Amino acid sequence: MxxxxxxxxxxxxxxxxxxxxxxxxxxxxxxxxxxxxxxxxxxxxxxxxxxxxxxxxxxxxxxxxxxxxxxxxxxxxxxxxxxxxxxxxxxxxxxxxxxxxxxxxxxxxxxxxxxxxxxxxxxxxxxxxxxxxxxxxxxxxxxxxxxxxxxxxxxxxxxxxxxxxxxxxxxxxxxxxxxxxxxxxxxxxxxxxxxxxxxxxxxxxxxxxxxxxxxxxxxxxxxxxxxxxxxxxxxxxxxxxxxxxxxxxxxxxxxxxxxxxxxxxxxxxxxxxxxxxxxxxxxxxxxxxxxxxxxxxxxxxxxxxxxxxxxxxxxxxxxxxxxxxxxxxxxxxxxxxSWPYSFPVSEDFQKSEQRGSVCGRLLVQDRYIDDEDIYANGAYVGLALPGEAGSWQRECKGYQFWTSTDDSGYFFISNILTGDYNLYAWVPGFIGDYKYETTITISSGDVIDLGDLVYNPPRDGPTLWEIGIPDRSAAEFYVPDPNPKYINRLYVNHPDRFRQYGLWERYAELYPDSDLVFTVGESDYTIDWFFAHVTRRAEDNTYKPTTWQIKFQLDSVSQNRTYLLRIALASAALAELQVRINDSAVNPPHFTTGLIGRDNAIARHGIHGLYWLYSVNVQSDWLIEGDNTIYLTQSRSSSPFQGVMYDYIRMEGPSDFD
CATH class of the missing domain: 2.70.98.10 (Beta-galactosidase; Chain A, domain 5)
Structure with a gap:
């Protein structure tokens, strides 16, 4: 020295x-x-x-x-x-x-x-x-x-x-x-x-x-x-x-x-x-x-x-x-x-030679889209503490290691700390979460090749109609211009236009007399679907629940068969989403999420928070030949920031494989 x-x-x-x-x-x-x-x-x-x-x-x-x-x-x-x-x-x-x-x-x-x-x-x-x-x-x-x-x-x-x-x-x-x-x-x-x-x-x-x-x-x-x-x-x-x-x-x-x-x-x-x-x-x-x-x-x-x-x-x-x-x-x-760094002295910080790696290829199997397995292009694949499928987004004690797949679905995750993990994934364009069921134990120097992994996303029947893109974000929906009184000029004509203040108030201005109605086959979700399902401020400055409608036609209804409504949420803030089908007053509703979410993404200019996926069984006797309506009610309404953001909605017909 x-x-x-x-x-x-x-x-x-x-x-x-x-x-x-x-x-x-x-x-x-x-x-x-x-x-x-x-x-x-x-x-x-x-x-x-x-x-x-x-x-x-x-x-x-x-x-x-x-x-x-x-x-x-x-x-x-x-x-x-x-x-x-x-x-x-x-x-x-x-x-x-x-x-x-x-x-x-x-x-x-x-x-x-x-x-x-x-x-x-x-x-x-x-x-x-x-x-x-x-x-x-x-x-x-x-x-x-x-x-x-x-x-x-x-x-x-x-x-x-x-x-x-x-x-x-x-x-x-x-x-x-x-x-x-x-x-x-x-x-x-x-x-x-x-x-x-x-x-x-x-x-x-x-x-x-x-x-x-x-x-x-x-x-x-x-x-x-x-x-x-x-x-x-x-x-x-x-x-x-x-x-x-x-x-x-x-x-x-x-x-x-x-x-x-x-x-x-x-x-x-x-x-x-x-x-x-x-x-x-x-x-x-x-x-x-x-x-x-x-x-x-x-x-x-x-x-x-x-x-x-x-x-x-x-x-x-x-x-x-x-x-x-x-x-x-x-x-x-x-x-x-340079990661992981070689110079920290603490033995608690593992160096590169002490760590391991995992590789493989992820495929998607959805026979309603393709008879062959589909390359999981651009999928997120990661290791986190063992848990249920999707638990990684709420995991907050351990370490996580993530990468994206290439065009052919291949992935390589390097420099993983020693320990026990599950491997998780989600694929843009498909709903739900993948989990590799076997716990993976990483030891120093390991290179673990998992080979081909196949994800079967939630699917029971053919797509009758869909709204949005399954990417865990509400960015594809209509994000309004801000009130000129409350503007951040950085985000004018910006890809992140959702980061403006007060956009939740714009809903009532755009729909002053009645709530949003979306007609499948006629409406365009980039224009006609507001990015956040929020409350409505009344003249007395209280807030009221709002009910959105999805109108769609069925040429026929398969009796004694089950249809499925898939609702993927990109965000929820002290919300309760109720679903009613062809009866806006039925009580209890055909489905309710119950009180969910505290991500506050509406107030904090996010286009998503945590991801939620619901599969609603729709009985055939709730449906009719011809015009049908789904009523989506966000029923909690004590503040302007309560609500949900939708990621993607899909109506599936009965299975072709029953």
Whole structure:
């Protein structure tokens, strides 16, 4: 170990071991530990962490003394946090502060430090019953730092639930004004001050405000809402902020989804006004309590979240600062290709040689479409903890590993942590979920070839008619233009037009006197089927249930045979969908889902939440030759945000194979 890379135990001034900012240091990574601070410097940037808390209090880079918001308290700059509660108790927001600091590795090429907080019975009721070890890594020559954490609930410890855990970074509002999430989702953002009462108007929930007097007058009349910038985890690899003077980018890169909960379609927050950047690991957003893990009966649990990479870049030649986004995407690809990282010291983070892989081919068998098996092109195939078919979307304690099939249905899932899994899949264009019935045990070095797997999607008879596309999204249906009073200009003429505020109110404006009626063979679901089945606001500002109608013709009815109505839902929020056939008043209805869903996707500008599939047996004596009507009633109506989004509806005739 070189002398200059040894621990500098200075208690007051930390500058003794800090080189000039923004310069490449030939002496590698340097560490300086004081009474209250830990500073790591690799000559490119300087990271300051509070001691023993492990809060990111400062990042010095490219001539800027601190990229973090210096107006905030030190414990409100860069931190790990979680929301937890004892069974039946209120939720507690906890900024995770370590109580002990240690140096895990100190070499010229790498420094890794740890901030731990261990639980003991004297803390019961006051602190979440977890041992938490937060780690930070700085590598030589790397323009950024890595962080990960190990959570452990030991056997016999108190029960609790965890609503959320994440990392939050609060950047300087005088520097970072431009936010980028994807190629077509980036813009100049409002200031945090713009959300204060003097500059904004509160809307239907606290996250949404109308900017009435923003500091930047170009933003006047726009809505700001952090949920407008949510993203599916499969696409949530890099996001962050750009400072134009000097040109600096601050990016959160997540190279793997394995430690996130809920599968590839789970939606999470990204960056938003603050300027704030988040690394979300577990949350109930767009899912509800189904994705809040409950730890009961003193069960043992341990999980590694991360590492994720905080990447810093800058433009030295005066070129367009927005090109920093392009560079961040390149860096993201490098990080993804490097996964799993070889450098984290913790044995709880398995390296590549310790992991295994699974491959195979998925086919679909639907004799009403093709006499031959169909290649499952573009299917999602993944491993998650053992459970029922489709349970992966509600799984929130273990790891998940997902990929997509190629044109011929082949898949390969690499770098799987050792353990027991089920293999799950779903195929765009087909309803339902596939599960490989045999539990798969992954050992180090395994390459398991499952061969050809055949999915038989739910199907009892020929398609009489269908509405929508079975892709777990309501995006193909009619998404209206927003009310001009409540607009986010980013999403005007944008593929994600559903991210506008207040679209739920547009239903009653489009159908002022009666509810939606869809006529099979005449109506077009891209125009005539509203994307969300919502409530209707009455003149007294209460909300009323709504009933949609599907009208269709039958040339004949097969007596004493069963028809099937398949209803796939893309979202449900405190809803109850009732189905009646040719009798709008029959009570009880022919079918009801009961109260379902808490994903809140309608209010939070999502085009889907959790997936629900219902198969309704339709007796032949409910049907008539000629004109028939299905009545779909969303019966719960205490708020504007209750409702469902449909994914796909299909009417099947009796089986040809009986």
């Amino acid at each position: 070189g002398a200059l890379s040894k621990l500098c135990s200075c208690n007051k001034a930390l500058a003794c071991c800090i080189g000039p900012p923004g310069t490449m240091s030939p002496i590698g990574v340097r560490l300086c530990v004081g009474d209250l601070s830990v500073v790591i410097d690799n000559g490119i940037f300087q990271l300051t962490l509070s001691k023993p808390d492990g809060i990111v209090t400062g990042i010095q880079y490219n001539g800027v003394d601190n990229l973090m918001e210096v107006l905030n308290r030190e414990d409100n700059r860069g931190y790990w946090d979680l929301v937890w509660n004892a069974p039946g108790g209120p939720g507690t927001f906890d900024v995770i502060k370590g109580t002990d600091f240690s140096i895990i590795l100190q070499e010229e090429d790498q420094v890794e430090v740890s901030f731990t907080r261990n639980w003991d019975p004297s803390l019961e009721g006051r602190v979440v019953p977890l041992n938490i070890d937060k780690r930070f890594i700085v590598l030589r020559g790397s323009s950024g730092f890595y962080t990960y954490a190990i959570y452990e609930h030991q056997e016999g410890w108190p029960d609790f639930s965890m609503g959320e855990t994440r990392i939050a970074y609060k950047l300087r509002k005088d520097k970072f004004h431009y936010m980028a999430i994807s190629d077509n989702r980036q813009r100049i953002m409002p200031m945090p001050d713009d959300r204060l009462p003097a500059r904004s108007q509160k809307l239907a929930y606290p996250e949404a405000v109308l900017l009435t007097n923003p500091i930047n007058p170009d933003l006047q009349g726009e809505v700001d809402d952090k949920y407008q910038y949510s993203c599916e985890d499969k696409d949530n690899k890099v996001h962050g902020w750009i400072c134009f003077d000097p040109p600096i980018g601050f990016w959160q890169i997540t190279p793997s989804d394995e430690f996130r909960t809920g599968g590839p379609l789970k939606q999470n927050l990204t960056s938003h006004v603050g300027p704030t950047t988040l690394a979300m690991f577990s949350s109930a957003h767009y899912a509800g309590n189904d994705l809040s893990p409950n730890f009961r009966n003193g069960e043992y649990w341990k999980k590694v979240f991360g590492p994720v990479f905080m990447y810093l870049n800058s433009s030295w030649d005066g070129s367009d600062p927005t090109m920093l986004w392009e560079d961040a995407k390149v860096q993201m690809l490098i990080e993804v290709e």
